[in-house]
Amino acid sequence: MDVEKIRGDFPVLKEKLKGKPIVYLDNACMSLRPARVVEAMNEYYFKYPGCAGRSIHKFGEMVSEHYEAARNRIAKFIGAKEKKEIVFTRNTTEGINLVANTFDFKSGDVVITSDREHNSNLLPWQLAAKRKGVKHEIVFSAPDMTFDLAEFECKVKTAGDKLKLVAIVHTSNLDGYTIPIKEVIEIAHNAGAVVLVDGAQSVPHKKVDVRKLGIDFLAFSGHKMLGPSGIGALYGRYDVLEKLGSFMVGGDTVKDTTYDEHTELPPPEKFEAGLQNYASAMGLAAAAEYLEKIGLDKVEKHDTKLNEIITNGIKDIKGMSIIGPADPKLRSGIISFNIKGMFPHDIAIMLDDVANIMVRSGAHCMHSWFNAHAIRGSVRASLYLYNTQKEAELFIEKLKEISQLA
Ligand SMILES: Cc1ncc(COP(=O)(O)O)c(C=O)c1O
Numbered sequence: 001m002d003v004e005k006i007r008g009d010f011p012v013l014k015e016k017l018k019g020k021p022i023v024y025l026d027n028a029c030m031s032l033r034p035a036r037v038v039e040a041m042n043e044y045y046f047k048y049p050g051c052a053g054r055s056i057h058k059f060g061e062m063v064s065e066h067y068e069a070a071r072n073r074i075a076k077f078i079g080a081k082e083k084k085e086i087v088f089t090r091n092t093t094e095g096i097n098l099v100a101n102t103f104d105f106k107s108g109d110v111v112i113t114s115d116r117e118h119n120s121n122l123l124p125w126q127l128a129a130k131r132k133g134v135k136h137e138i139v140f141s142a143p144d145m146t147f148d149l150a151e152f153e154c155k156v157k158t159a160g161d162k163l164k165l166v167a168i169v170h171t172s173n174l175d176g177y178t179i180p181i182k183e184v185i186e187i188a189h190n191a192g193a194v195v196l197v198d199g200a201q202s203v204p205h206k207k208v209d210v211r212k213l214g215i216d217f218l219a220f221s222g223h224k225m226l227g228p229s230g231i232g233a234l235y236g237r238y239d240v241l242e243k244l245g246s247f248m249v250g251g252d253t254v255k256d257t258t259y260d261e262h263t264e265l266p267p268p269e270k271f272e273a274g275l276q277n278y279a280s281a282m283g284l285a286a287a288a289e290y291l292e293k294i295g296l297d298k299v300e301k302h303d304t305k306l307n308e309i310i311t312n313g314i315k316d317i318k319g320m321s322i323i324g325p326a327d328p329k330l331r332s333g334i335i336s337f338n339i340k341g342m343f344p345h346d347i348a349i350m351l352d353d354v355a356n357i358m359v360r361s362g363a364h365c366m367h368s369w370f371n372a373h374a375i376r377g378s379v380r381a382s383l384y385l386y387n388t389q390k391e392a393e394l395f396i397e398k399l400k401e402i403s404q405l406a
Pocket of ligand 1: 029091093094118120121171172198200201221
C-alpha cells in the first residue's frame with residue numbers, strides 16, 4: 001500500500017495548523033475524505049440536482065439512475081445479494097433504531113448484546129425493554145477482554161425459544177477488538193435467532209461479506225469509511241427486511257394513499273421516507289469504490305502494523321494502562337489508554353497543542369462500560385490508511401514527553 005500516494009488524495013492532509021502538519025488519529029470517530037468523494041457529491045449538485053424516483057424529467061432520471069447505482073455499489077461492497085437489501089440511513093444509529101423499532105417483538109422475547117456496546121446499540125434495546133417488554137441480556141467479556149463464547153452460548157441456551165435477536169458490535173470502538181462473528185452467528189442461527197451486526201468500526205477497516213458471514217442485518221456509517229457524514233446504510237437479508245414493520249413514513253414510502261389508508265412500497269423504499277441525501281449517497285458509493293481499489297485486506301494490515309508500533313512504543317510508559325486485549329493484533333487500529341495521575345482530556349489537549357495530534361478523549365459513547373469499570377474515560381488514538389509510521393513515532397515521542405508531567 002502506497003501511503004504517500006494515498007495521502008495525496010486527501011486535501012486536508014496538505015493543510016498546516018500553526019505551521020505544523022496535521023496528525024489525525026481520530027478515525028474511529030470520523031475519517032477524512034479523499035477528493036473523489038467530495039467530487040462525487042458535487043457532481044450531483046452541479047450536474048443533476050433533482051429528486052429521485054418522482055420527476056420524469058432528465059434531472060429526475062439522472063439522479064434516480066445514480067442513486068440506484070450507489071445502492072448497487074454499497075450492496076457489492078458488503079457482498080449483499082441484491083441492491084434492494086440496502087436501505088440508506090443517516091448513520092449506524094438510525095439503522096439499529098430502525099430494526100429495534102420495527103422488529104416484531106412480543107413481551108418476554110430476548111435480545112442479547114455484549115458489555116462493549118456503543119450507546120447506539122444499547123439504548124435502542126433499553127427502550128425496547130421499556131416499551132415492548134423485551135428482555136435485554138448482556139454477555140460479559142472474558143477477563144482478558146476477548147469475547148466469551150461459552151458465556152454467550154450459555155445465555156443463548158437459557159433464553160431458549162424466547163431468543164429473537166442478537167444485536168452485537170463487530171469491532172469495538174472502545175478498544176478495537178473484533179468478536180468471533182462467524183461463531184456468534186452460527187450459535188445464534190442454530191437457536192433460531194436473527195443477528196444484527198453493528199459494523200460501524202468493522203466495515204471501514206476490514207472486508208465484511210454479509211453472505212459469507214451469514215449476517216442478517218448490518219448497520220454502518222459513511223463518515224467512518226471516507227464517506228460523507230449524514231449517510232449510512234442498513235443491510236437486511238431480504239426475507240428478514242420484508243418482515244419489519246414501518247419506521248418513518250411519508251413521501252416515497254407508499255404506492256397509494258386515501259384520506260384514511262395507504263399502501264406501502266416494499267423495502268428499501270418503505271424505509272426511505274421523504275427526499276433523500278442524494279449527494280451523500282453518491283459520496284458514499286465513491287468512498288466504497290476508493291476502499292475497494294486500495295483493498296480492505298491491505299487497510300486492515302496497515303492499521304494493525306501501526307497499532308503494534310504504537311503499543312510497543314508506549315506500553316512501558318510509567319502508569320500506562322491500555323484498555324482491551326494486550327496483543328495489539330487483536331485491537332485493529334485502536335489504542336485506548338490511561339496514564340495514572342493524568343486526565344484523558346488533558347492528554348488530548350496537550351497532544352493537539354504540541355503537535356496537532358488529534359485523538360479522542362472521554363467515554364467514547366460507551367459510558368456503560370466505563371461506569372461498570374469505575375474508569376472515567378480514556379484517550380483513544382485510532383488509525384487509518386493514510387496514517388504513517390512517522391506519525392506513529394511522533395505520537396509515541398510526544399506522549400512520552402507529556403507523561404513526564406504525571
Ligand atoms: C461501534 C459503534 N457503533 C455505533 C456507532 C454510532 O455511529 P453513528 O454515530 O455514525 O451512528 C459508533 C460511532 O462511533 C461506533 O463506533
